[in-house]
Amino acid sequence: MTAERLLRPLPGLCVLALILGGLEAAVDAGLIRRALLPPPSAIAPVLWDMLASGAVLPPLLATLRLVFAGFFIGSAIGVAAGLAMGWFPPVFRLLEPVVELLRPIPKAALVPALMLFLGIGETMKITSVALAVLFPVLVNTLQGVRGVDRVMLDAARTHGWGRAHTLLHLVLPAALPFILAGMRISLGLALVLAVLAEMLAGQGGLGFLILDMQRSFLVRQMYAWLVILAVLGLALNALFLLVERRALHWQPALRP
Template sequence: MRRGSGLARALRSVLLVVGLPVVLLVAWWFLTARSTVYFNPPLRTIVGTFGETWFEAPPGEGFGGSRLATDVVPSVLRLLAGYSAALVVGVGLGVAIGSSRALRAYSEPVLEFFRAIPPPVLVPVLMLFLGIGTPMKIVVIATGCLWPILLNTVEGVRGLDPVLRDTARAYRLGRVATVRHLVLRGAGPQIVTGARQALSIGIILMVISEMFAAKDGLGFSIVQFQRSFAIPEMWSGVILLGVVGVLLSLVFRAVTNTVLGWYLGYRRSQNGGA
């Protein structure tokens, strides 16, 4: 019975994940099947151009000359670089600010000021100092991803049980051990919440940063297709961007389940194993 119920839960989870996307794709397919509008081509036309647009390379260049290699891979690498930098800086500063009442009081006005500035507004400014290359795009992504990670980390550290801090002092845990075993683990759920929000922001900023005087990237390709009126290719880029977002979300969920295994197990025990 347990094996059967486990299989049923797995199938239900799969249906919940893929059910709505499949319904939307089917609806899109049939609603546009007879479309003659130039800017809204049938989905079958978009799907037909997908492989040629992103996976095929000019003769003699091999796979390394395909747009997947020259545009999509650099975009994802820039996203990962900016996101990783924001994660390290945000968690580090968040632990420091959340652990010190005086530091929090001094830094809160500054944090609120910079948080209110939309990251896309910084793109023209950063272009003046960093140019249009990869460093500018990484800084834009890192700047936008920083704030949800930082602020959630601060709140997570502030919300730690004072009894746990007193217990750590009573057992004479060192500062590094306290941060590692108490602060980071206790604030882990809040940090993960901020990291999840930052990932969505990072994908948006990845595309926006590549739309400003860029020479490669997924956002650059989508804009180029739009400007050259290659509408099916443009839509294929939008679909590919969604696929990249879904894959990154799945990877993030797998990492989260590993890092917060103890917390998820505790929640399941509190809910009666459901």
């Protein structure tokens, strides 16, 4: 059982190793120019230096802070608006046109406009991330609220639950699987927008560094930061799955 669990990721890891080995060989053979893509063996020491010296921490924390702040603000607004729109029909009629108009805009396109209003500081970056996070969470919350079983709602009514109590203690937990699915989509978007905002208006953070290294012809450093960004994305997703599993332990698919 344990051995099986340990062996399961092995084929995938082999493919990864094969790609890295292939790149190494391709660069060595002169198929790829070193200036464009240094071999993995040249990037690894740079990466190691960054990790060992602790130089990786300040930019990583800057980006992480941006992602978390934007993610929580955007999620909170998305859940609140989704619940209100799903549960109170007048609110839905009030907000639906605005939501439908803003939703299809790629939020990256709004960053220049936000810079006009909010400058190039943290406020603008957090707002960009929050905007990207808001809509998938809102739409999923709305869908979750509408999907609450009528029998369950009738059970609340026959026991005399009020609208507010029902919203908080029945509709919200019943919609939670949808809400969390929306938040998982948004987490990826949060990272995209954080990196983009840092590239456009950065004084630090992973996005700024990746662009800065490329402009300074520090190609190995650029790839090293890229690896760190990839690992960050992977870690955030794993963390979220963990939280999701705990929150939804009662779901059929997650039962022990």
